[in-house]
Amino acid sequence: xxxxxxxxxxxxxxxxxxxxxxxxxxxxxxxxxxxxxxxxxxxxxxxxxxxxxxxxxxxxxxxxxxxxxxxxxxxxxxxxxxxxxxxxxxxxxxxxxxxxxxxxxxxxxxxxxxxxxxxxxxx
Numbered sequence: 361x362x363x364x365x366x367x368x369x370x371x372x373x374x375x376x377x378x379x380x381x382x383x384x385x386x387x388x389x390x391x392x393x394x395x396x397x398x399x400x401x402x403x404x405x406x407x408x409x410x411x412x413x414x415x416x417x418x419x420x421x422x423x424x425x426x427x428x429x430x431x432x433x434x435x436x437x438x439x440x441x442x443x444x445x446x447x448x449x450x451x452x453x454x455x456x457x458x459x460x461x462x463x464x465x466x467x468x469x470x471x472x473x474x475x476x477x478x479x480x481x482x483x
Contacts, residue, residue, distance in 0.1 A: 390434045396427045407449040
């Protein structure tokens with residue numbers, strides 16, 4: 361069940377429960393992309409501009425910019441202008457969420473890897 365406060369706010373804006381689930385899908389779908397997960401983990405270490413991320417990821421500018429736009433749309437990253445550069449960094453809420461995910465994955469990651477088809481360490 362969706363949090364009543366969220367549902368109430370959305371109803372006031374004219375959205376239905378189905379719409380809220382659509383927003384949830386977009387938010388959680390952001391974490392499905394390996395490249396976006398890499399960006400999140402890179403930005404956990406330090407703030408970076410697009411050029412630095414392109415170099416770190418060895419990816420093209422279009423893909424990185426697209427991923428950053430999605431991350432920004434869903435509130436994962438925030439920006440700060442420094443001279444002619446725009447630096448990206450993780451929002452504090454997402455930083456906290458990633459810490460919880462880390463704790464969860466620490467318990468379940470090996471189990472998941474063992475069950476994945478084609479896992480190198482599959483029993």
